[in-house]
Amino acid sequence: MLPDWVEPVARYVVEVGLRNTLKLSAIALAGSALIGITLGTLLTIRFLPTRALIRLYIEIWRGLPILVTIFIVFFALPAVSSALRFDPITAGAIALILWGSAQVAETTRGAVQSIPREQHEAASALGFGWVGRHVFVIMPQALRRLLPPLVGLLVNIIQNTTIVQVIGAPEILETAERQVERLTFEGQEHAVEIYGAVMVTFFLISFPLTRLAAYLEKRLA
Amino acid sequence: MTELLAALGPGFLEDLGSFVADNAGELAAGVRRTLTVSAIAIAGASIIGLTLGAARAYRIPVVSQLAAAYVEVIRNTPILVQIFMLYYALPQVGIRLEAFTVAWLAVTIWGGAFNTENFRAGFEAVPARYREASAALGFRGFATFANVTLPIGGRIALPSSINTYISVVKNTSLMYVISYPEITTTVFQIQALTLETVEAFTVLALTYLIIVWSLSALIRLLESHLALPEDR
Numbered sequence: 001m002l003p004d005w006v007e008p009v010a011r012y013v014v015e016v017g018l019r020n021t022l023k024l025s026a027i028a029l030a031g032s033a034l035i036g037i038t039l040g041t042l043l044t045i046r047f048l049p050t051r052a053l054i055r056l057y058i059e060i061w062r063g064l065p066i067l068v069t070i071f072i073v074f075f076a077l078p079a080v081s082s083a084l085r086f087d088p089i090t091a092g093a094i095a096l097i098l099w100g101s102a103q104v105a106e107t108t109r110g111a112v113q114s115i116p117r118e119q120h121e122a123a124s125a126l127g128f129g130w131v132g133r134h135v136f137v138i139m140p141q142a143l144r145r146l147l148p149p150l151v152g153l154l155v156n157i158i159q160n161t162t163i164v165q166v167i168g169a170p171e172i173l174e175t176a177e178r179q180v181e182r183l184t185f186e187g188q189e190h191a192v193e194i195y196g197a198v199m200v201t202f203f204l205i206s207f208p209l210t211r212l213a214a215y216l217e218k219r220l221a
Numbered sequence: 222m223t224e225l226l227a228a229l230g231p232g233f234l235e236d237l238g239s240f241v242a243d244n245a246g247e248l249a250a251g252v253r254r255t256l257t258v259s260a261i262a263i264a265g266a267s268i269i270g271l272t273l274g275a276a277r278a279y280r281i282p283v284v285s286q287l288a289a290a291y292v293e294v295i296r297n298t299p300i301l302v303q304i305f306m307l308y309y310a311l312p313q314v315g316i317r318l319e320a321f322t323v324a325w326l327a328v329t330i331w332g333g334a335f336n337t338e339n340f341r342a343g344f345e346a347v348p349a350r351y352r353e354a355s356a357a358l359g360f361r362g363f364a365t366f367a368n369v370t371l372p373i374g375g376r377i378a379l380p381s382s383i384n385t386y387i388s389v390v391k392n393t394s395l396m397y398v399i400s401y402p403e404i405t406t407t408v409f410q411i412q413a414l415t416l417e418t419v420e421a422f423t424v425l426a427l428t429y430l431i432i433v434w435s436l437s438a439l440i441r442l443l444e445s446h447l448a449l450p451e452d453r
Binding site (some may be wrong): 071081173177189192 | 293294296297298299300301302303305306309310311312313314391392394395397398405408412418419421423424426427429430433434
């Protein structure tokens with residue numbers, strides 16, 4: 001049987017922490033994919049100002065550590081304007097989306113450019129405009145190539161949600177830390193078991209996904 | 222919006238300048254610690270990646286399986302949790318590490334795992350005909366590795382390993398959670414005292430961008446310099 005301290009810890013970390021981690025991951029993935037795919041496709045247009053702007057966006061958010069982006073969104077933005085004050089989970093989601101969308105944009109550019117010219121020409125000949133051509137002809141093909149890196153991104157997003165712990169958002173690591181501290185306060189030390197369990201949880205979520213990404217890469221290559 | 226413009230107006234550059242001037246000593250010490258930890262970790266991750274990557278590529282029994290387990294555990298768990306494990310959990314079993322030790326150790330272990338994969342893929346990408354040619358020239362096992370597989374596979378692994386090194390530099394920012402005073406912790410502490418939040422985090426962001434962007438520029442130089450003759 002499990003010792004008495006386990007049950008309340010596990011319940012809090014799973015019900016509050018795991019739920020917020022999954023919620024945050026889902027929002028970050030959806031936002032990153034949506035913005036990243038749009039920016040990546042726009043990056044293939046030969047118009048210097050948009051390309052320069054999108055390039056800058058990509059290089060900034062890919063270049064910064066996510067922790068620094070989280071600090072900027074959570075601490076610096078509210079100092080600029082009180083309208084830009086976010087709760088920890090929202091601030092974390094925004095930071096993860098800035099970083100994730102930069103990753104996706106770069107991959108999307110490559111995937112869109114890998115679709116042969118003839119596909120563009122054939123679509124134009126059928127009367128599609130730029131938007132229709134990309135939405136109905138190019139994207140469905142590019143998405144096949146995007147799928148493996150998107151699964152890889154999901155793994156990175158899930159792991160990087162832990163960084164939101166620094167601003168106190170109650171995801172898995174934060175809830176685990178609160179429980180470790182509560183138990184320490186009560187005179188019990190269980191950091192190894194609790195953080196160990198957190199590692200196992202992440203491994204159980206990530207490992208199948210990294211396998212899936214590798215499998216998709218082989219299948220769709 | 223007017224507040225935003227006011228904050229980022231012409232006076233802002235001056236504010237940044239005086240923020241740097243007022244805190245120059247601490248900022249320099251922070252950057253130095255970030256670079257020191259990164260340098261140790263890059264060196265360590267290179268050694269780990271080369272040896273374990275070779276062990277994986279050559280399928281050396283036991284070592285190869287242990288290396289694979291190490292790689293999977295590190296790659297599939299968040300580095301922040303690994304840092305918590307090293308700094309906040311190990312003391313429970315009597316292992317007390319200093320913040321500096323955890324700082325370089327955590328990123329070395331992390332970078333080493335990713336580098337093992339980079340080098341394994343690089344070594345495995347060396348065409349068999351090169352090794353056959355080497356054997357035909359009379360090179361034995363290790364001589365073939367040192368003279369053929371390593372220089373060619375190492376170059377194939379170079380772009381991905383340098384991306385790992387860039388991530389290592391960025392990940393040193395996570396040492397904020399153990400209060401190791403590298404640049405992120407340093408800037409955070411300064412702004413907590415001076416309340417110059419916008420200036421502080423702008424300077425912090427620019428510092429990382431300068432480091433990361435110069436590192437990527439260096440890579441492109443190195444890559445064209447080390448490119449195999451057939452790719453030039």
